[in-house]
Amino acid sequence: MKGAFTLAHLSDPHLPPLPAPLLSELIGKRALGYLNWTRNRHKYHRRDVLDTLVSDMHIQVPDHIALTGDLVNLALEAEFAPSLAWLRGVGPPDRVTAIPGNHDAYVRSTEHRFGDCFADYLQGDDTTQVTFPFLRWRGPLVLIGLSTAVPTPPFMATGTLGRAQIEALERALSGLAGSEAFRVLLIHHPLRSDSRIKRLTDAPALLAVLKRHGVDLVLHGHDHVHSTIWIDGRAAKFPSSACRRHRRARMATRHPQPTICSRSPAQAMRGAATRSCAGSTTRCACARSGASA
Secondary structure (H helix, E strand, C coil): CCCCEEEEEECCCCCCCCCCCCHHHCCCHHHHHHHHHHHCHHHCCCHHHHHHHHHHHHHCCCCEEEEECCCCCCCCHHHHHHHHHHHHHHCCCCCEEEECCHHHHCCHHHCCHHHHHCHHHHCCCCCCCCCCCEEEEECCEEEEECCCCCCCCCCCCCECCCHHHHHHHHHHHHHCCCCCCEEEEECCCCCCCCCCCCCECCHHHHHHHHHHHCCCEEEECCCCCCEEEEEECCCCEEEEEECCCEEEEEECCCCCCCEEEEECHHHHHCCCCCCCCCCCCCCCCCCCCCCCC
16 A cells, blocks of 8 residues: 555563573462463463564564563563563564563562663653653654553452553643644553453543543553454544454554454464454455464
């Protein structure tokens, strides 16, 4: 499509393999998370599938890549350096934008390591500091990054923005009111959830801000399922979409109906493939993977 800008969306890679934890690290929530990894999660978060999807994405030559959190699993100190090396392989900071997920702030002892380690991928265009929300202008898009990543008790995977971040987001969106940019909000937790233990705790406050100011697209992760819902904005509804790890969205005009095609590695491991296309104004082109069914 002439003049189109292609944004690829990756989420929740939970980069395998998990490094062997120190015995001193397996305390509280990490002990339960490690048990879950060894019994279940390692079957679905496979490096060969992830590498195949990233290679396929690179073949599509996207203009930019958005990664909406959960690069690591238990936020072990030994996870961050390999994850940074992997992210550099996905692309340089000017071509990739990342935000943290709840697993990136799994426990208090390492909750700030994501910001320290991946700072170049989190910084807004107008600052050298890691602050949320941040704004990155890429082609016709402005990427607005939020952080819902906070440590939580065992068996909880909730996220929280906090009053200061929500107020800063409102100021940022107000400042974009006269812009023709396609506004893409990046957030790890979905804006709506039926799960008490996985929800965004201050979602009502965020939804109220978005209803007053609007955005054009929300990309999130967290639930490990493909979904698209429509959210009330200032002048019209806008889509909020998620994928397990891999999504492509083409945007050619100020207010298109985005065409979204997703392939799920975890779902591929279960023998099923997900493909969803919303809208008809752009051409749908799904990424194909040899690891997918």
